[in-house]
Amino acid sequence: MDNKKQSELEKKLLFEKNFCWEKWGSDIKKKSFEFCEDYKHFLNKVKTEREAVAEGEKIAIQNGFISIKEIKKKKIKDLTGSKIYMVNREKNLILAILGDDLLKNGFNLIVSHIDSPHLDFKPRSLYEEESLAFLKTHYYGGIKKYHWPTVPLALHGIVMTKNNKKININIGEKEDEPIFMITDLLPHLSRKQLSKPLSQAIEGEELNVLVGSLPVDDKNAKEKIKLMVLKYLNDKFGIIEEDLFSADLQAVPQGKARDIGFDRGLIAGYGQDDKVCAYTSLQAILQAKKSKKTQICFWADKEEIGSDGVTGSKSLFLENFVLEIINLYKESSVKDVYQIFAKSNSISSDVTSGFDPDYKEVYDSKNSARIGYGVTIERYTGSGGKYSASEATAEYTYKIKEIFNKNNVIWQTSGFGKIDEGGGGTIAKYLANRGINTIDCGIALFNMHAPMEISSKADVYSAYKAYKAFYES
Numbered sequence: 001m002d003n004k005k006q007s008e009l010e011k012k013l014l015f016e017k018n019f020c021w022e023k024w025g026s027d028i029k030k031k032s033f034e035f036c037e038d039y040k041h042f043l044n045k046v047k048t049e050r051e052a053v054a055e056g057e058k059i060a061i062q063n064g065f066i067s068i069k070e071i072k073k074k075k076i077k078d079l080t081g082s083k084i085y086m087v088n089r090e091k092n093l094i095l096a097i098l099g100d101d102l103l104k105n106g107f108n109l110i111v112s113h114i115d116s117p118h119l120d121f122k123p124r125s126l127y128e129e130e131s132l133a134f135l136k137t138h139y140y141g142g143i144k145k146y147h148w149p150t151v152p153l154a155l156h157g158i159v160m161t162k163n164n165k166k167i168n169i170n171i172g173e174k175e176d177e178p179i180f181m182i183t184d185l186l187p188h189l190s191r192k193q194l195s196k197p198l199s200q201a202i203e204g205e206e207l208n209v210l211v212g213s214l215p216v217d218d219k220n221a222k223e224k225i226k227l228m229v230l231k232y233l234n235d236k237f238g239i240i241e242e243d244l245f246s247a248d249l250q251a252v253p254q255g256k257a258r259d260i261g262f263d264r265g266l267i268a269g270y271g272q273d274d275k276v277c278a279y280t281s282l283q284a285i286l287q288a289k290k291s292k293k294t295q296i297c298f299w300a301d302k303e304e305i306g307s308d309g310v311t312g313s314k315s316l317f318l319e320n321f322v323l324e325i326i327n328l329y330k331e332s333s334v335k336d337v338y339q340i341f342a343k344s345n346s347i348s349s350d351v352t353s354g355f356d357p358d359y360k361e362v363y364d365s366k367n368s369a370r371i372g373y374g375v376t377i378e379r380y381t382g383s384g385g386k387y388s389a390s391e392a393t394a395e396y397t398y399k400i401k402e403i404f405n406k407n408n409v410i411w412q413t414s415g416f417g418k419i420d421e422g423g424g425g426t427i428a429k430y431l432a433n434r435g436i437n438t439i440d441c442g443i444a445l446f447n448m449h450a451p452m453e454i455s456s457k458a459d460v461y462s463a464y465k466a467y468k469a470f471y472e473s
C-alpha cells in the first residue's frame with residue numbers, strides 16, 4: 001500500500017500489512033540476501049535432527065558456549081552472561097545465556113523443532129523382489145504420499161552395529177554418490193491409479209525405496225540382490241542385517257537448497273519446517289544484546305508426530321535444563337522451576353501456511369499470512385472451534401507485537417486457513433501447559449511438508465530480527 005495515497009484518518013486508524021521489499025531500503029535488502037546465503041548452507045548440512053544438533057553444537061562452541069557439565073567444574077562466582085548448552089540424546093539442543101537473576105526475572109525462550117517430515121525405515125526393511133532390492137519405509141509426519149515417488153532420495157542417519165559402534169551414514173548428497181528412489185507407475189497404465197483420490201493414489205506400503213539391482217557372486221545364495229546390498233553395507237560399514245533394526249536411518253530428499261525466481265527472492269529447500277526457525281532463533285541468540293532475563297534457544301524433536309517421547313517437547317528436558325542451571329547457584333527444587341516458568345516468556349517459532357493464489361478457496365484471505373510480508377504472529381493454531389489450541393492472551397499478544405513495533409520488525413498476523421478446512425498444531429501448547437506465556441511467531445511457507453518447501457528471504461530475515469528483538473526485551 002502506497003502511504004502517500006492514504007488519507008490522514010486512514011493512516012491513523014487502519015491496520016495495514018507491510019510488504020518487506022517495499023518498506024526496506026537497499027541496505028537491509030542486501031543484508032537479508034547475505035543472511036540467507038548462510039541459511040542455505042545450514043539447510044544443506046542439516047537434514048536430520050542429529051545433523052542439526054551436531055551442527056548447532058559446533059556453532060555454539062565456536063561462539064563461546066560451554067556444556068553444563070564443564071560449567072559445573074569451573075565453579076564460576078558470577079555466572080551472569082555465562083553461555084551454557086546441553087544436548088539430549090543427540091536430538092535436542094538447548095542454549096542459554098544467563099541473565100541477572102533467573103529466579104527473579106525468568107527467561108525469554110524461543111523453541112523451534114528440528115525434525116521434518118521424511119521416510120523412516122521399517123524394523124525389517126530390506127527385501128528382494130524381481131531381482132531388485134528395496135527398503136520398506138514408514139513415513140514420519142504429515143506427508144502427501146504422492147509427493148515422494150520419483151524424487152531423488154539420500155540416506156541419512158546412524159546405525160548401531162553389534163559391537164556397540166555407532167556408524168554415521170550419509171549417502172546421496174555428493175555428486176559422485178548414488179541416489180535412491182521410489183518408483184511410480186507410468187501414465188500409460190495408470191487409468192485406475194489416476195481415478196483414485198490423491199490420498200489413496202499412493203499407499204504407505206508402496207513407499208519402497210529402490211536400493212539395488214546387481215547379484216552377489218555366490219551361486220548358492222537365495223536372494224542374491226539383497227545379499228549384494230548387505231555385502232556392500234558390510235564391506236563399507238561393518239553392518240549386518242540385524243543392525244538395521246537398531247538404526248535411526250531416514251530417506252530424505254537429495255540435493256541442495258536453491259533460490260527461486262529470476263530475482264532470487266525465494267528459497268526452495270527441504271526441511272524448512274522448521275529448520276528455518278531453528279536457524280533464525282540460533283542466529284538471534286548469538287547476535288542479541290544481553291538482557292536481564294536469561295535467554296534460551298531450544299531445538300526440539302518429534303514435533304511432526306505429536307511431541308511425545310524422550311526428545312519431544314512434552315518430555316522434561318526443559319525442566320531438567322532449568323534445574324541444572326539453578327543448581328549452579330543453589331540447591332534447587334522442581335518448585336523453583338515452575339516459579340521461573342511463571343515469570344517467563346516464550347515464542348513457539350514455527351512455520352505457517354502462506355496464502356497461495358493457486359489454492360485461494362482454502363484460505364481466509366483476510367487472515368492468512370502473505371509471503372514476503374514479514375514474521376507472522378499467530379495467536380492460536382488447532383482446528384475446528386479452536387480445538388487443541390493454546391491461545392495467547394490479549395496481554396501477551398500486545399507485549400509481543402509492541403516488542404516488534406519498537407524494533408521496526410515488519411510483522412503480520414496469520415491463521416492456518418479457513419475455519420473447518422483442516423488445521424494443525426505447534427509446540428506452543430506444551431509450553432503454555434507449563435505455565436509459560438507463549439505465542440506462535442514464524443514464517444509463512446508454500447509447499448509445507450513437501451520434499452521442497454518455499455520461503456521468502458524477506459520473511460527469513462524478518463523472523464531473525466523479530467527473535468533478536470524478543471531476546472533483547
Ligand code: MN
Pocket residue numbers: 113273274303350351
Ligand atoms: Mn513445524
Ligand code: MN
Pocket residue numbers: 273304449
Ligand atoms: Mn510441520
